[in-house]
Amino acid sequence: MTEQSVPLLVFDFDGVLVDGMAEYWWSARRAALALVPDLSLPEQAPPGFAQLRPQIHKGWEMVLMAAELGRPDLELAALLASYPAQLEQALLRWGLSPDQLQRSLERVRSEAIAEDLPGWLALHRFYPGVVERLQQLACAGSPWAVLTTKGGEFARQILRAAGLEPWALFGHEQGSKSEVLAQLLASQNRPIWFVEDRRPTLELVRSQAELGAVRCFLVSWGYLAPGDRQQLPDGIHWLEPEIFAAPLAQWP
Known part of the structure; x- marks a missing residue:
């Protein structure tokens, strides 16, 4: 050949x-809380996050979906059924841009690597x-x-x-x-x-x-x-x- x-x-x-599902939620949760401190998000990923993951294309979307999962009135079925349209609505709802969300995510990851690289790596398999x-x-x-x-x-x-x-x-x-x-x-x-x-x-x-x-x-x-x-x-x-x-x- x-x-x-x-x-x-x-x-x-x-x-x-x-x-890297464990890391996705770990980082997305922290990035969302840095932007919206009064969010209430569980330490462990809710089932809806795994259901949303196949729809998610870019890192900033993970952070936005973490915020969405903190909404008491979230209709997960509607979000899954029309994800692209719901994504745009979520950006408007939270008053955030993809760039803001991406920067927050990368800041969380950079800090994790600097402070505890073995711990961050252990979240991946x-x-x-x-x-x-x-x-x-x-x-x-x-x-x-x-x-x-x-x-x-x-x-x-x-x-x-x-x-x-x-x-x-x-x-x-x-x-x-x-x-x-x-x-x-x-x-x-x-x-x-x-x-x-x-x-x-x-x-x-x-x-x-x-x-x-x-x-x-x-x-x-x-x-x-x-x-x-x-x-x-x-x-x-x-x-x-x-x-x-x-x-x-x-x-x-």
């Missing part, structure tokens, strides 16, 4: 490589077999990258603690996932394979003609919404753990 035929595997981070598979890819000369809406330095800290060094790491600072994938297609003389756990993200990639050459995979683990596997569009392949662990030639 020539270098030009070896794909560049581009992995989403949260929900594909790492389960790699999915079974992921660390070993990424190490195998590196040993086999198959480059892999990380593309995440998390701040790049936060993802790098978690990877570094596991002894993992990606070919490249793209955080939200580098632009949207579609923008980064387009840049990779233009700059890399090799196939680009994109592995995600968020079906709407993959559907957006598939809808853009300039990204038609990107091979898309939806993992069977992670933060999936009910029905995500059903009637997958052409060009989005379902990826089970046993196939993830298999040689790339056996991937769909």
